[in-house]
Amino acid sequence: MSVYVHDSLSGRMVEVGGEGKVGLYVCGPTVYGHVHIGNARAPLFWDVVVRYLRSRGLEVTFVQNITDVDDKIIAKANEEGVSWQEIVRRYVDSFHERLGLLGVDLPDIEPRATEHIPEMIGLIGDLIDGGHAYAPGNGDVYYSVGSYPPYGALSKQRPDEMRETEKGQTGFKRSPLDFALWKASKPGEPSWESPWGPGRPGWHIECSAMVEKHLPGGADIHGGGTDLRFPHHENELAQSAAAHPEQTFVRAWAHHGMVTLGAGGKMAKSLGNILDVERAVSLHGKNAVRMWLLQSHYSQPIDYSEEILEEKRRAYERLQNLYAQISGSTHSSGLSDRLAAELRERFDAAMRDDLNTPEAIAALFDVTGRAAKEVAVNPEAARQFHSLAEALQEMLAVLGLDLAGEDAMEVDGVHVRWRSGEEPGEGVLRKVAERQEARREKDWAAADRLRDELHAQGWLVEDTSEGPVLGRR
RNA sequence: GGCGGCAUGGCCGAGUGGUUUAGGCACAGGUCUGCAAAACCUGUUACCCCGGUUCGACUCCGGGUGCCGCCUCCA
Numbered sequence: 001m002s003v004y005v006h007d008s009l010s011g012r013m014v015e016v017g018g019e020g021k022v023g024l025y026v027c028g029p030t031v032y033g034h035v036h037i038g039n040a041r042a043p044l045f046w047d048v049v050v051r052y053l054r055s056r057g058l059e060v061t062f063v064q065n066i067t068d069v070d071d072k073i074i075a076k077a078n079e080e081g082v083s084w085q086e087i088v089r090r091y092v093d094s095f096h097e098r099l100g101l102l103g104v105d106l107p108d109i110e111p112r113a114t115e116h117i118p119e120m121i122g123l124i125g126d127l128i129d130g131g132h133a134y135a136p137g138n139g140d141v142y143y144s145v146g147s148y149p150p151y152g153a154l155s156k157q158r159p160d161e162m163r164e165t166e167k168g169q170t171g172f173k174r175s176p177l178d179f180a181l182w183k184a185s186k187p188g189e190p191s192w193e194s195p196w197g198p199g200r201p202g203w204h205i206e207c208s209a210m211v212e213k214h215l216p217g218g219a220d221i222h223g224g225g226t227d228l229r230f231p232h233h234e235n236e237l238a239q240s241a242a243a244h245p246e247q248t249f250v251r252a253w254a255h256h257g258m259v260t261l262g263a264g265g266k267m268a269k270s271l272g273n274i275l276d277v278e279r280a281v282s283l284h285g286k287n288a289v290r291m292w293l294l295q296s297h298y299s300q301p302i303d304y305s306e307e308i309l310e311e312k313r314r315a316y317e318r319l320q321n322l323y324a325q326i327s328g329s330t331h332s333s334g335l336s337d338r339l340a341a342e343l344r345e346r347f348d349a350a351m352r353d354d355l356n357t358p359e360a361i362a363a364l365f366d367v368t369g370r371a372a373k374e375v376a377v378n379p380e381a382a383r384q385f386h387s388l389a390e391a392l393q394e395m396l397a398v399l400g401l402d403l404a405g406e407d408a409m410e411v412d413g414v415h416v417r418w419r420s421g422e423e424p425g426e427g428v429l430r431k432v433a434e435r436q437e438a439r440r441e442k443d444w445a446a447a448d449r450l451r452d453e454l455h456a457q458g459w460l461v462e463d464t465s466e467g468p469v470l471g472r473r
Numbered sequence: 474g475g476c477g478g479c480a481u482g483g484c485c486g487a488g489u490g491g492u493u494u495a496g497g498c499a500c501a502g503g504u505c506u507g508c509a510a511a512a513c514c515u516g517u518u519a520c521c522c523c524g525g526u527u528c529g530a531c532u533c534c535g536g537g538u539g540c541c542g543c544c545u546c547c548a
Binding site: 356 | 475476477478479484485486487488494495496497498499504505506507508509510511512513514541542543544545546547548
């Protein structure tokens with residue numbers, strides 16, 4: 001069992017998991033604010049990938065770091081007059097809470113930069129020893145881009161053509177492209193002892209150190225947004241490859257597209273055009289958000305709008321309705337077995353081909369729709385799709401989409417059902433029972449009046465042969 | 474300015490050198506239904522422009538146009 005992932009460095013598909021194991025490293029957040037849905041794309045997508053790989057029997061180690069020391073964290077702390085640790089604590093909690101709202105599981109290892117200072121210092125030492133870094137005496141240590149000829153390969157940039165930009169110049173760097181591995185700390189800033197004086201790590205070095213530590217032998221897949229390709233990933237690669245040329249650092253670089261907000265372009269904290277995860281979930285629901293992010297390929301940019309999310313909510317509902325038709329199955333017809341096998345095969349083929357979640361989801365709709373057609377022609381078939389329902393449950397678990405079960409209650413002698421999760425109030429239930437009673441007496445005027453009232457309260461009543469079912473409208 | 478990517482039907486969005494419908498949403502008509510909803514049936518709209526390669530290109534190559542990302546912190 002293995003999957004193929006498009007590698008941004010070579011431009012080719014790389015086989016991953018052939019040995020039965022997969023080491024995955026994904027760049028996590030810098031915790032100085034609440035994560036928005038753009039930030040959430042990576043954790044959500046890779047969580048799905050991890051679930052998929054595990055469902056196929058692969059042993060996965062998923063590492064996603066947290067950057068807990070950084071200029072912005074320090075700035076935020078100063079702004080509020082609290083410690084940087086306080087800022088970190090607050091936004092790590094917020095990050096976890098928001099992932100929870102989206103139904104995203106935490107990675108196996110969530111290393112923090114500040115917990116890897118010795119490893120980073122060691123790595124920097126190796127770079128200096130190898131002639132790839134220098135300490136000009138101001139307390140900083142810089143990576144010498146010129147010492148590593150392949151520099152630029154990942155971002156397809158040529159160092160000599162990038163010289164135009166001199167924004168990074170400090171006076172101590174030998175080349176403006178050189179970047180900080182270690183920064184001398186100013187008074188009041190977080191600081192650690194090092195051979196070059198008290199200071200703190202540069203941004204890129206943490207990922208190099210943490211990949212090497214937590215995924216010995218290298219990462220099979222290294223994920224992150226396309227905006228990290230340069231300079232972050234380029235620098236990571238340059239550091240590790242130069243320090244430890246005998247080791248593989250990353251086998252496949254997988255970059256996901258940006259979440260855009262219509263004409264506003266890329267969603268970014270610095271642009272202020274962000275949509276908080278909490279708001280997105282409360283506006284559209286977890287399932288719609290997941291459907292939205294998973295129904296386009298990870299490598300593509302994806303646009304957010306309320307209309308699009310509404311569409312995705314409906315798409316999810318359709319899947320839900322299709323599933324509901326066969327969910328009561330007690331046995332499996334030959335058709336069910338065939339469809340289940342086809343579904344597994346297509347889902348698998350799609351995922352193995354560069355983690356193509358939209359293709360995988362299309363298979364869900366297609367196969368399930370065919371079962372629904374059968375049910376339409378032959379109502380008996382509704383109870384004969386056990387094997388398909390089972391397969392569907394597995395795939396939806398991988399995608400993290402809920403299969404809303406149903407709860408029910410006897411109200412005034414009427415069996416009232418509703419989608420689990422949102423319990424209707426006593427008054428609503430009573431109205432439904434009353435309406436059912438009116439229908440029994442063919443008092444359509446009263447029944448319609450009650451339907452309208454329930455509608456006004458946000459509920460939709462569906463009449464079925466098995467009695468009324470409540471749903472949020 | 475440099476580098477990279479993308480351009481598919483009303484919208485979202487996969488995919489492929491030709492023989493089959495991606496899938497979803499929306500819309501129109503119908504079946505079912507007291508009504509409504511769901512489901513099912515039928516129908517509608519495709520591959521940015523110009524060249525080239527090819528027996529044949531939406532699918533490969535070149536050019537153009539447009540959009541996006543990166544080149545500075547950024548998922």
